[in-house]
Amino acid sequence: MGKTIAQKIFDAHLADKPFSDTWILRLDRVFCHEITTPTAIADLTDKNMDRVFDPSKIKAVIDHVTPAKDSKTAEQGKILRGWARRNHITDFFDIGANGVCHALFPEKGFVRPGFTVIMGDSHTCTHGAFGAFAAGVGTTDLEVGILKGVCSFKEPKTIRFVLNGTLAPGVYAKDVILHIISKIGVNGATNCVIEFAGPVVDALSMEGRMTLCNMAVEAGATSGICMPDMTTVEYLWPFIKDEFASKEAALAEYAKWASDADAVYEKVHVYDLSDLEPLCTVGYKPDQVKPVREMTGTKIDQVYIGSCTNGRIEDLRAAASVLKAALGEGRHIADGVRGILSPATPDVYRQALKEGIIQVFMDFGFCVTNPTCGACLGMSNGVLAAGEVCASTTNRNFNGRMGKGGMIHLMSPASAAAAAVAGAIANSSLYA
Helix, strand or coil, rough: CECCCCHHHHHHHHEEEEEEEECEEEEEEEEEEEECCHHHHHHHHHCCCCCCCCCCEEEEEECCCCCCCHHHHHHHCCCCCCCCCCCCCCCCCCCCCCCHHHHHHHHHHHHHHCEEEEEEEEEHHHHHHHCCCCECCCCHHHHHHHHHHHEEEEEEEEEEEEEEEECCCCCCCHHHHHHHHHHEEEECCCEEEEEECCHHHCCCCHHHHHHHHHHHHCCCCEEEEEEEHHHHHHHHHHHHHCCCHHHHHHHHHHHCCCCCCCCCCCEEEECCCCCCCCCEECCCCCCEEEHHHCCCCCCCCEEEEEEHHHHHHHHHHHHHHHHHHHHHCCCCCCCCCCCEEEEHHHHHHHHHHHHCCHHHHHCCCCCEEEECCCCCHHCCCCCCCCCCEEEEECCCCCCCCCCCCEEEEEEHHHHHHHHHHHCECCCHHHHC
């Protein structure tokens, strides 16, 4: 009987199996940021275990509140900084070099097909876009991962989504994952891996695949995952070119991580997405979704473009194309609306500057901030007041997520840009 990619990764990383359904896996990467890791550091220090299993496999960043906004967040950064220095963690990204973790770490080439990755962050599943098993974990598991380089998981069960057809103009990966979550619900993949496959996935860039995997957790999944292919190789080539004679050789090696044709799945969902249209969330759950056209005219107070979901250069280009068209008509950001752009990494910021994208956003009336997670979880750089509404490219619309009493409508960068033009939810095709 064949195996899924998740099962293959588990088999290759098995260190111990103390119970029939419990797998202790060796870890290839442990990612850390300043919000969840300091608690683990403090506990390890109290136990006289202030050490790491392998400093080369630990990557750390200050990204959730950056620069620090108060004494508490400054202390969190200080703890992570000191720990990285004491334990000789060279891949530590401090203020000026830092970016949103799930955009920065792939950009640095830290994730490869077949890897196991953990982090004390629920959207660690983003990294499954590379054909890796990547999962968010709690403090205890993070401590063990830091100290011993292993983590405990239940045997993986996989739900496969075969996405057929071709996406229409103006429809993006964000719309695809919102559609999937709306179909299966926020608990539809609990304790499972979501495997994305089919022509739509094959046609997506790595940025698009990361968007899909990033929001797998919003359906309850432990991890999202895509099969490695030549798109994966092309993205990783600057980091792996000395390991392989050619891109074809790299692809042949990574092909071993593809699911077998006769693999057994918990469920298989097949969708034709040719008629999919731009979507956005309503209410306070990611599975509460409607077409943008049905929400047209819904007033907003803020537009936020950024985050580990949609803050990459591809996302900024999509939004900027809408804004540039509106600028050409002599339009600027709608009265009473605040626009905030946070490029996900310094390299995204640099590329956006080079392409004139930052200028477009600023000319349109956006505030452009440094790379940060801040507004996404209501900690800084764009928190909502009670009763305010935000068109956002982030990943969660929970009640209070971006500020107590605020409402978030999740959507693609193009749709968010259209909302900035109209001052209300609007279809981006109006400004294409």
